[in-house]
Amino acid sequence: MSRTKGRYQQNLRADAARVLFQILEQGMSARECLPNAQQDHNEKDKAWLQEMTYGVLRQLPLLQHWLRLLLDKPLKKNVKIVEHLIMLGFYQLAFSRVSTHAAVSECVNACAPLNAVATKGLVNAVLRNFIRQEMANELPDNEQILSGQPKWLYKKLLTAYPEKHTPILEAMQVKAPIWLRVNQNQKSTDEYCRLLDENDIIYERQDEQPQGLILSKGCDITTLPGYDEGWFAVQDGAAQLAANLLNSQPNERILDCCAAPGGKTCHILELEPKIASCVAMDIDLSRLQRIEENLTRLGHQASLICGDASEPKAWWNGEQFDRILLDAPCSATGIIRRHPDIKWLRKSSDIDTLVALQAKIIDAIWPLLKPGGTMLYATCSILPAENQLQISAFLERTTDAALDPEFNNDAIDKPGRQILPGEKNMDGFYYARLLKS
Incomplete structure (x- = not known):
């Protein structure tokens, strides 16, 4: 790519903020808007965009809680997207391994491509206050906020599963594994397992799904043996x-x-x-x-x-x-x-x-x-x-x-x-x- 590293990184944060804005403010699905944001980036940064976007969506009630504490008043419509940029910064500081300096400076730099240069000082101040007050360690005593679920869904799950709601809520926040289903018309499950073994790809099997496999870590599905040949499909157990x-x-x-x-x-x-x-x-x-x-x-x-x-x-x-x-x-x-x-x-x-x-x-x-x-x-x-x-x-x-x-x-x-x-x-x-x- 012809962009400089700084320009590239600032666009990455700006693209993440745009995706969050489109989902949360405009009602678009991630399936609609995330691929558009990813198309100008390499594979590593495509994965970063999804990881950060999904991370913010998982922890949104907590990020909004922090935003209300640190932002004097909601931002005006023309720069509303900056609120999403700030929450992205919170997520990086609290839940990712990015350095504090990078999280702050790159979010500040991302204001320019979002047409919000005037908010640079605000973004810098809010994120530095977040670090100074060690807010990542200050969690509210509120199960709904910590659950990551909207109030309406939290209440429905509490009513439907009064004795099971806590493990259900916890499971809903965990990143889902990749399941494969081996196409029995092409390969038996045992045959495909041997191919994965030969390629040092670690997996698990479950008795209830004789055609199914769970990959132990994420990967580019198209690089797995037999993708083009149709030897497997991606399908949850x-x-x-x-x-x-x-x-x-x-x-x-x-x-x-x-x-x-x-x-x-x-x-x-x-x-x-x-x-x-x-x-x-x-x-x-x-x-x-x-x-x-x-x-x-x-x-x-x-x-x-x-x-x-x-x-x-x-x-x-x-x-x-x-x-x-x-x-x-x-x-x-x-x-x-x-x-x-x-x-x-x-x-x-x-x-x-x-x-x-x-x-x-x-x-x-x-x-x-x-x-x-x-x-x-x-x-x-x-x-x-x-x-x-x-x-x-x-x-x-x-x-x-x-x-x-x-x-x-x-x-x-x-x-x-x-x-x-x-x-x-x-x-x-x-x-x-x-x-x-």
Whole structure:
């Protein structure tokens, strides 16, 4: 790059502040804005940008607490972005190994590319006060702030899990591991493990996911053996349970409803190559293209349909399915450790809207299932309203639906299986297997 080192570093801080501003002030997802910020940087600094951005999002309530103590009044709109730059500085000083001098000087220098040169003195003073007062060691006596969660979500988890909320909150703050799923059509799990051994890549295995591996440290996925050849996919252990629980059989017709980005579709095809057909449906055309990309890389074929799951008459040809995987739209509260922007993009009022949409979809999709067929309802949520309560309500109003007696790990008033964040190194997930009489 032609930039000098100083210019390059100051832009790095400025880019991080811009990403935080876009997420927290403009409601953009990290998936939308982070890649744009990363494109002008090398691999090391791309990783730094994600690490710092996600770090601030994880610790935001505490960083905001410190900001309120050290900033006399909120900054005006035209320089509001500087508040995010200051919080980035706090995060570096309190949670990273960067030197205090670098954290302060580079944040001060970043004011210029943010069109906020006049705030240089303010940024310098606030960060030096933070260091002088040793505020990194002064933590408030407030569990919600220390949990890193917004107030609305903290209260919901406290209500839903009065005896488990502390370990749940702790697990939601831990950086998620990288899970791989070995493509059985290309390599057995044992064969792929030998390849990793030969390349000195350390991993773990879990009994419940026979195709799964957990990498012991992060890496560039594209450099792993067989990436281009489609020997594996990246998929969390909880999501890997879906295809196993669906348990497709030869000559069956399968529907993967709300299928993007296609990880579960591919896994279904890997576990039972002799199914009659697999239809992957999603409402978003761009996300449908991601399914196609994943199918192509892994060497699979499925029928793709762009449609609204709550309005199947617009896309369904009338032929019923033997098994349906319904991965319902949800709050994604179970994967916050992997995508910490989620908790700041969601609002408490969103939950009622999602619950109503889930109910509409499951009622609309149920007629597409053959008598004697199986539907697997799934979410990446840990909120009972989207999971156990949703399924209980569905069973009450649907006379030909019943829980599969072989799959109901919780009590009868809490149907299905709720996986909590961090359980066996997995994300938070919910499954309920339903049978049609």
